[in-house]
Amino acid sequence: MVWGAGCGFKPRPVRLNLPFQRIYIREDKPQNAAPNRPSLDRGQTQITQRLREALGGRLQRQIVNSAEQAEVILRIFESESQRIVVGYSGTGRPREVELRLRLAFRIEDRAGRALVPADELDIRRTIRINESDVLATEDAERSQQITMEEAIVQEVLRRLEGVRTDATSPRS
DSSP states (O other), rough: OOTTTTOOOOOOOOOOOOSSEEEEEEEESSSOOOOOHHHOHHHHHHHHHHHHIIIITTTOOOSSGGGOOOOOEEEEEEEEEEEEEEOOTTSSOEEEEEEEEEEEEEEEEEOOEEEEEEEEEEEEEEOOOOOOHHHHHHHHHHHHHHHHHHHHHHHHHHHHHHHOTTSOOOOO
């Protein structure tokens, strides 16, 4: 993100102290995808990619290829991104859309014991559609989607920070 020169704003760096060095990210593919639910085809792979970049890049953790090599396993059960029209104009054109992003996950040790029990994060944003400026509306949706993805990644990272790798039972 580029900020105006001279405005003085600098994003505050995320300072996380993760209690592990090696993590395996496991994605469980959904078995019964609902055919009637409108969704964007970005969800699971986009969130996972952002998590990999955050963990392997700025947090310098090793992303391993198997659960046996990992200290911690981030198991993603489901990731879903949707765009739903929630309001129409008098002429029947979409006037307002709701963007939804949901992630269901669990954090485990390599034996499969829950370090953080199964949890679900859900973010929703509503965007008004400007009929005269379709490109601006598309840009606003894209920008909002990226912001929502980053918010979910930050929340998962905070949950990972609270993991106790020496715990024998789930955190309450």
